Amino acid sequence: MQEAVSQSLYSYWDALRGNRPAPKRFEIEPSRIANNLPDTFILERVNYTNARFRLAGTRITDALGMELRGRNLFEMFDIGDRRTLQNQMELIASRCAVGLFHMSAESADGKSTTFEVLILPLTHTSDTVERFLGSVASREKPEWLGSVPLTRRKLVHHEIVWPSRAAPEDESDFQYQAPILHTRREARIVRSARRQFRVFDGGLSLSGDDR
Structure with a gap:
């Protein structure tokens, strides 16, 4: 710039x-x-x-x-x-x-x-x-x-x-959001240790009638 x-x-x-x-x-x-x-x-x-x-x-x-x-x-x-x-x-x-x-x-x-x-x-x-x-x-x-x-x-x-994302001193306070999707579907939250994920079902996880 x-x-x-x-x-x-x-x-x-x-x-x-x-x-x-x-x-x-x-x-x-x-x-x-x-x-x-x-x-x-x-x-x-x-x-x-x-x-x-x-x-x-x-x-x-x-x-x-x-x-x-x-x-x-x-x-x-x-x-x-x-x-x-x-x-x-x-x-x-x-x-x-x-x-x-x-x-x-x-x-x-x-x-x-x-x-x-x-x-x-x-x-x-x-x-x-x-x-x-x-x-x-x-x-x-x-x-x-x-x-x-x-x-x-x-x-x-x-x-x-690509903007930098400096982690805060307390990593537990850092809430990084995954790349944003334009098409929103039902999602479930999966937590592992300090991390949290939003999982969208799709592809092979869907039955043939739901694809």
Whole structure:
């Protein structure tokens, strides 16, 4: 992460989650990130092909020259980048990873610049990742930014960041959550020593009629 906005938002998210894979959506306090609000957004992942903006800061919408609220993130890119984003978002949601992207954007008259985009998972209802906190920060900050619509967008770099999970002094207080599953089924709790597992029956444990 090279941009101050990305670093600041990541630090806030990382401190908020503590020893959990991700914080909850309702724990985000706008007042704590007030300086970065114009550069931040909230996404709702409806399904694999639709991640729509619920909120987008004014600096983002001004820079791109478009209203983002309600817009599907994936449809802002061509088919190749769209598939990359869909796959990366699947990984961010299912494994509580952090997504870091560099995006180029160009106007109709050839003006272009690049942005650093950060996407952070948030748990919502039923402890599933359906919301994302993110930021968009211009890397070059040209003087014309915000005066022309940037109609063509392309991914130029993407990577997954795995946040560290430092164990607390008392290991018995550490509650690590396994990667979150989107499809919820009946589960049973299995305890072994200090560890606790949620076991979902499936595959060969199901009869032919239940599969």
